Amino acid sequence: xxxxxxxxxxxxxxxxxxxxxxxxxxxxxxxxxxxxxxxxxxxxxxxxxxxxxxxxxxxxxxxxxxxxxxxxxxxxxxxxxxxxxxxxxxxxxxxxxxxxxxxxxxxxxxxxxxxxxxxxxxxxxxxxxxxxxxxxxxxxxxxxxxxxxxxxxxxxxxxxxxxxxxxxxxxxxxxxxxxxxxxxxxxxxxxxxxxxxxxxxxxxxxxxxxxxxxxxxxxxxxxxxxxxxxxxxxxxxxxxxxxxxxxxxxxxxxxxxxxxxxxxxxxxxxxxxxxxxxxxxxxxxxxxxxxxxxxxxxxxxxxxxxxxxxxxxxxxxxxxxxxxxxxxxxxxxxxxxxxxxxxxxxxxxxxxxxxxxxxxxxxxxxxxxxxxxxxxxxxxxxxxxxxxxxxxxxxxxxxxxxxxxxxxxxxxxxxxxxxxxxxx
Numbered sequence: 001x002x003x004x005x006x007x008x009x010x011x012x013x014x015x016x017x018x019x020x021x022x023x024x025x026x027x028x029x030x031x032x033x034x035x036x037x038x039x040x041x042x043x044x045x046x047x048x049x050x051x052x053x054x055x056x057x058x059x060x061x062x063x064x065x066x067x068x069x070x071x072x073x074x075x076x077x078x079x080x081x082x083x084x085x086x087x088x089x090x091x092x093x094x095x096x097x098x099x100x101x102x103x104x105x106x107x108x109x110x111x112x113x114x115x116x117x118x119x120x121x122x123x124x125x126x127x128x129x130x131x132x133x134x135x136x137x138x139x140x141x142x143x144x145x146x147x148x149x150x151x152x153x154x155x156x157x158x159x160x161x162x163x164x165x166x167x168x169x170x171x172x173x174x175x176x177x178x179x180x181x182x183x184x185x186x187x188x189x190x191x192x193x194x195x196x197x198x199x200x201x202x203x204x205x206x207x208x209x210x211x212x213x214x215x216x217x218x219x220x221x222x223x224x225x226x227x228x229x230x231x232x233x234x235x236x237x238x239x240x241x242x243x244x245x246x247x248x249x250x251x252x253x254x255x256x257x258x259x260x261x262x263x264x265x266x267x268x269x270x271x272x273x274x275x276x277x278x279x280x281x282x283x284x285x286x287x288x289x290x291x292x293x294x295x296x297x298x299x300x301x302x303x304x305x306x307x308x309x310x311x312x313x314x315x316x317x318x319x320x321x322x323x324x325x326x327x328x329x330x331x332x333x334x335x336x337x338x339x340x341x342x343x344x345x346x347x348x349x350x351x352x353x354x355x356x357x358x359x360x361x362x363x364x365x366x367x368x369x370x371x372x373x374x375x376x377x378x379x380x381x382x383x384x385x386x387x388x389x390x391x392x393x394x395x396x397x398x399x400x401x402x403x404x405x406x407x408x409x410x411x412x413x414x415x416x417x418x419x420x421x422x423x424x
Contacts, residue, residue, distance in 0.1 A: 001035045002027070019048075062134045063141075063149075100173065100375055109148040109174045109368050111136045112165055114156045117181035117204070117239075120330050126152040129179055136178060136203075136364075144365030144413045146372065148176065158184050162191050169196050173372045176364065177202040182238040183275050199371045199379040205243035207360035210367070210384050211404065212244050212303060212326065213251070214391035215358055218398035219324045219346040225300065231255045231320075233299045235292060235334060236306030237265060242275055244303060247384055249282060256283040257295040260306075264288050264295050299323065308332035316343035328358050346400050355401040362391050362407060366416025373417060374424035383423040390419035 007023035022039075026032040032052070040047045070076050078084050092098045099105045115129035133150030140148035151168065153161055165175060165188075175198065177189055185202055192200045201207070220227060232253050234241050237260045245256055258265040258279050265272070266287050267280040288294065296302065296315040303326045304310065311334050316325070322345035327333035330350040337354045340347045348356035367387050371379060394405040394412055405412050 001038050002031070003035045058131055058134075062131075063137050099170065103171075104147060105171060105173050107145070107147050107372055108172050109140060109146055109176050109372075110151045110165075110168065110172045111140075111148050111176045111178050112151045112153065112161075113178045114153050114161055114180055116156050116179065116184075118179045123156075123181065126154045133178060136176070139361050140365050140368065142365075143361065143410070144369035144417065146365060146368050148368075156181075156184075158188055161188055162195070165192055166195055169198060172198060173375075174198050174368050175200045176368065177204075179204065180239075182242070183273055185239050186242075186275055193378060197377045199368075199376050201364070201367065201371075201379055202239065202243075203360055203364050204239045206247070206379075206384055207363045207367070208240040208305065208328075208358070209243040209247040210363040210388045211358050211360060211391065212328075213247055213385070213388035214362070215326065215348055215356065215404045216248075216301065216303075216324070217388070217392040218395055218403035219301075219326075219348070221398050222400055222403065223322050223324065223345045225322075227251050227253045229254055230300035231257070231298065232301040232303065233257045233259060233292075233295045235259045235295075235302065235304040235310065236329075237276060237279055238305070240305040240328075241303075242279060244305065245279060245283060247381060247388070250381070250385070254300075255285050257288060257299070258283050259292045259295050263291050293318070302326065302334075304328055304334035306334060308334065309336075311335035311340075313339060313343070316340060319343065326358060346403060348403065356403050357407070358404065359407050362404060362412055363387055363416065366390070366413035367420055369413060369417035370420025370424065374421045376424045380423070383420050386419040386423040387416045390415040 003024040003026050005024045009021040010018060011021050012019040024035065026035060036047055036050050039045055069080050071080060088102055092102060111133045113129045113133055115125040116123045118124050118129045118132055130150055130152050133152060137148040137150055140146040153164055155161060169175065175192065177185065177200065180188060189200055189202045230253050234245055234256060237258045241258065245258060248256065262269065264284065265276055265280045266284050266289055272280060292310060293315050297318045298320050300320045301324045305328050308329055309332065316335065324346045325340045325344040326348045327335045327337065327340060328350040333349050337347050337349050348358050350358055391404065391412060394409065394415055395402060
């Protein structure tokens with residue numbers, strides 16, 4: 001059936017039957033099902049149970065709480081808990097700022113979602129979003145030593161989300177908003193930033209924007225072209241696309257064309273929400289209209305954070321010579337990277353099986369490490385651009401297949417944290 005056997009173990013051997021644990025690699029869920037059905041169809045064979053090692057990794061969850069102090073003796077207990085803990089409580093009541101020094105607030109981030117825009121899966125709800133939030137928390141710890149915890153909210157009401165996050169904020173040194181659909185995510189983040197004295201960071205917006213800006217800086221080094229001479233097309237003007245544009249504009253590109261399902265964004269287009277109106281007023285200097293294909297003509301850079309298979313060879317061929325193409329839709333990009341490489345000098349995707357993976361893990365662990373270390377009360381665009389510059393600097397000599405560092409390069413979070421601390 002094309003499966004690759006990796007282990008074959010006898011679990012039980014009886015007079016009339018033998019029980020075997022058979023492990024194999026399959027290409028997909030469908031392929032695994034085909035293998036299962038073929039085995040079950042064999043005479044005398046009964047398939048008792050099928051397990052998937054990805055699911056096995058998630059059994060019981062991927063994170064846990066582990067005490068940092070010894071609790072072996074009565075003396076240990078009296079200091080960590082009652083009666084000694086009362087003295088610490090009174091100290092914080094007298095000086096609330098001591099919570100950053102004497103509690104988990106010093107190193108803890110809440111990863112908050114309502115499950116309305118999870119990966120490429122859409123609105124799947126709070127419970128189904130939990131595995132992603134657990135994974136995010138594990139990455140925080142692995143790459144930056146930050147203790148993060150999933151907070152999945154069984155509501156998609158803007159006012160209720162804001163109220164809940166404000167209520168739980170005293171326990172955390174930062175809030176990482178995750179997988180909340182646009183345009184609600186803009187209002188939620190803006191109002192929480194105004195209300196709280198800790199940083200609020202919507203990773204789908206700003207984490208993506210930081211890594212894209214870092215990658216773009218190195219890609220333009222490869223083609224030896226300054227951003228000031230580049231016309232940039234951003235396809236997809238939701239959370240990520242809007243943040244990319246807002247973070248990039250102070251770098252003064254020659255022009256930016258934002259494109260969504262209704263075409264090129266311009267001020268005269270009807271039905272623009274507040275976010276799109278801001279985009280329209282700050283981009284598209286020539287007031288172009290039309291579809292994505294019209295925007296691509298003569299473009300130096302394409303950044304896609306939208307949907308699969310939107311570009312063909314004709315659109316790529318219409319771009320300026322040696323263009324840069326970032327096709328970041330996941331899991332299927334806006335254009336087949338193999339086709340894009342025929343026309344573009346540099347190609348990046350959001351996938352790990354192609355060169356130049358644009359992955360938010362390059363940004364958010366180091367960003368929050370720096371914010372927590374600085375005891376910052378907010379995060380600014382200057383801090384985000386400093387983070388992007390730090391990521392770009394880790395790659396000393398970029399080339400077409402290497403414009404961003406590996407997600408496993410442990411120096412990235414350290415350099416990002418240092419840059420954010422300095423900016424803070």
